[in-house]
Structures are given as structure tokens and as C-alpha cells.
Amino acid sequence: MKIIVSKYIGFCSGVKRCIKLTEELLKNKSKEVYALGELLHNNLEMERLKSLGLKIVNNIDDLPQNANVIIRTHGIKKDVFEKIDQTKIKVIDGTCPIVKTNQKIAIEYSNKGYNVIIYGDINHPEIDALVSYINPSVKYIVINSDSEIQNIDFISEEKNILIAQTTKQFSEYENIIRKLKQKSPSLKVFNTICKQTIMREVSAQKIAQKVDTMVIIGGKNSANTKKLETIAKQSAKVKKVIFVTSAKELPYEEITNCNSVGIISGASTPLWVIDEVIKTIKLLNGGYRCKNNHKKK
Template sequence: MKIILSKEIGFCFGVKNSVSIATKVLKENKKSVYMLGPIIHNPQVMENFKKEGVRIVDRVEEIPEKSTVITRAHGVSYSILHQALEKNLSIVDTTCPYVKKVQKIAEYLNKNNYFVVIFGDKMHPEIVSLLDIINNNALVVDKVTEIKKIKYQKKIGFISQTTKNIYNFEKLSSKLLDKTEELRIFNTICKATVERQKSVIKLARQVDIIVVIGGRKSANTSRLVEICRQQGVKTYHIETKDQMKYKWFHPEDNVGITSGASTPDWVINEVINKLKEWYN
């Protein structure tokens, strides 16, 4: 069996940054550190943080006064930051700069009376906080059929969640041309996501099977799975080595390995080692 790794694998820059800030905060103060939701979508990393003493909550109300709160890599709304400040919490904002950039662009479009259309997953924390920042003045779409329902607008601003599929963003952008006099498109899919998606397409051409490693709730991991399947390669999505099945593979297979942006190296190495144990 030949194992080929995707050129882009492991933590992206934003996740690395978020995890390293949180680790540093924990070293300094173990007692009252909270996270408002998981800071990244990887259950193994979050489990480690919990073992280190972090408490993960859904609402600011659940955090005692004067505690430290660490926010997600994929953003936090201004209203939540405001609530945290009112409660005298010490805020450690780990929002990725790419996510901050989308927030600024959305605010600009909203202020300048564009009908804002966001290519995104309605329930993803990045989109939830983005909508909150612009007072819900946007339409979130995921499919061409949703674009077809948009009424004619004087001007439309189109942006994307940072982790969406770049090829689908292009498709949806062209469909918006019919809907307005003026269309402003900001490609807000982050560089790390685009590079990962491009490198997985190259990988798909070289292998029989691809194993995508990453959290079930990780949007960028789901995109990789979607892209691999669009390439016609047999694709399996796992979170850990224990979910991998011996019967999926043959000894002569070329197996591609890729991962979501929030998957740590040690989880990837465990998968590779298990494959080597089975087939080498």
C-alpha cells in the first residue's frame, strides 16, 4: 500500500493561533477559564482542554463574574462581547483574522445599502455571529435554487463563509448576475481553505481512496469530503483511527490522507500508523 499525504494537512494558521493562545491562557490561569462554545471544531483537542480545566458553556450568563472567557477562532458577535464586558469578564478573543475580515466587509456592504447575500451554513457559529453583527440584514444561501428565489435588487454584495467550497462559490456568483444592476463579490473564502481544497483535488487524481480526518462538525472538513466525492474518489470521513475499517482497503491501494484545518498532527499520525500496521 502506498500512502500519500495531501500537501496541505494539519492545523491551519488560524486554528494554530487560537489553540496556542488558549494554551498560554491556561498555563497562567487554570481556575476560571471558560470557552463560549468549542474554540475549534475538533473533539479530541477540545477534550484535552477540558482535561486541563477549561469549562465550555453556551451562554455568557453561565460564566461567573471576573472569569476569563476565550472566544472561538470562527468569531464572536459584538453583542456577546458586550455582554461579556458588562459582566467584567476578561475576554481573550482568538477570532481568526480572515473571519474578522469577512465581518468588516459585511458591515461595509450593509452600511452602503447592498442587499447582502452570504454563501454559508445557516447554523455555523461564523454565520450566526456575522448575522448578529449586521442585525440579520442578509440572506444566507447554500444552493443555486435559493439564489433563483431572490427578487431583483438594485445592488447586491456577495460574500462567503471562510470555509466554503470555492468552486460552488464561483457557481453561485455567476447566478447572481441576473438578479441585480450592480454585483460586488468579495472572495472571503480563506487562503488556507482554498489551498487545502486545491491540493485535495490533485491528491484525488493520484489515489484509489481518500481518508479525510476531522471533526464531524467541522465545516472545512465537510467541504473536503464533498470535493473528494465530486472527484469520484471513494472517500471516508473519520474523526479518529478507531473509526477506520480494515475492509475499506486493499494491500495494493494508493491511499490519500487529508485533514480538516482543526485536526492536530497527532490524530493524523495515529491514522497513518494504523494503516502501516495493517498493510506494511
């Protein structure tokens, strides 16, 4: 069996940074460390951090007054930040700098009177936080596909900007940009899609042209991992796409019967989980040829 492992696997820089900040806080045992909601979309990594002492609350009213609180990679709403600021709680901002850039664009341009069009998923925590930074004096809308362009009732206005959720698919964004530009030539467009997710997508596309089975590793609640699954399913060569959160979920018979396997992960999947999956696939196949592109960090 041939195995191809993408070189774009494991944590992205934003997740790495957030986990490093959290681990440093946890080493100092003098204060309890809390996260507001899940820090990242991977249950196994969240369990590991909880075993080191991290506590999760969903409401700031549940935080003790002298706590340390780490902010998740997706960011939190403006009013929640402001409310914590009025307390003695120490905030450590784990918001990914790329997510932060999106928030800064929304603040700057809405303050200048631009309406904001966002290509994203309204139910995703990144978008939930992002919209809270838009100046309430302008209009905004979140669209999740080009079919929702018709819902933008301010498109004929002069001052509009377009931004995207950092983990959205770039090719879909290009399509939306093209269609919106036809309706609004003055539209200001910002490419806010994270390059690290674009590289993973390109890698998934390339590997999916060479194998009959793709194994996608990551949290089922991770938007960027689900997108990799969609990309793999679009390949004419791939017969089977297997999405697992850990090695335990691998369908042994299907893996044993395939000729070639491509392996890729979402941006919040730890390397130790990926290594277990690779090891299990190798064990299931006595004779294999593995093109392992990823370097252990």
C-alpha cells in the same frame, strides 16, 4: 501499497492562533478559563484542552464575574460581545482574523446602505455570528446553493454586496457569482473564502486523481472536513472514501485491501491525530511506499 499524504494537513493558521491563546491562558492558573461554545470543530482536541482545564459554557450568564473567556475561531454574536463588555469578565478574542475580515465587510457596507447576500450555511456558528454585525437598516439573506438565488427579493436594488462563509467551496461560489452578476450587474463581490481551505480542496482533488482510496481525517461537525469528503467522492478514480475522526475508526479490512491511499485532513484536525492514522495505515500494510508531503511543525 502507495500512500500519499497531502502537505495541507493539520491546523490552519486561525485554529493554531486560537489554541495558542488558550494554552497561554491555561498556563496562568490564577483565573479559570472558559470558552463560549466549542472553540473548534474537533472533539479530540476539545477533550485535550478540557483536560488542561478549559471549561465550556453555552451561555454568558453561566460565566463567573472574574473569568477569562476565549472567543472561538468562528466568532460570536455582536450582542453577546456587548453584554460581556458590561461585566468584569476578561475577553480574549480567538476569532480567526479571516472570519473577522468578513464581519468588518458586513459592518462597513451595511453601514453604507448595501444589502448583504451571504453564501453560507445559516446553521453554522460563523454565519450565526456574521449576520448579527449587519446594520438592521438593510436587508440580508443567507443562501446555501444557487437554487436559492430565486429567494433574493431585493436583487433588483442598486446596492447589494455578496460575501461567503470562509469555508465554502470556491467553485460553487464562482457559479453563484456568475448567476448573480447576470441579475445584478452592480453587485459588489468579495472573495471571502479562506485560501487555506481552497489549497486543501485543490490538494484533495489532485490526490484523488492518483489513488483508489481517500482517507479524510477530522471532526464530523467540521464544515471544511465534510467538504473534503464531497470533493473526494467526486473523483472518478477513487472507489472508497473513508472519513474518520481518529485511527480507531479505520476499517482495517478495507484499508488492507486497497492499492493506494490518499490522506488529507480538515483545518481543525491536530497533527497528533493525523500521525496516529498514518501510523496505523502503515502498520496494516507491511510493504508500502509513502509519499509523505507534510512537514511536522
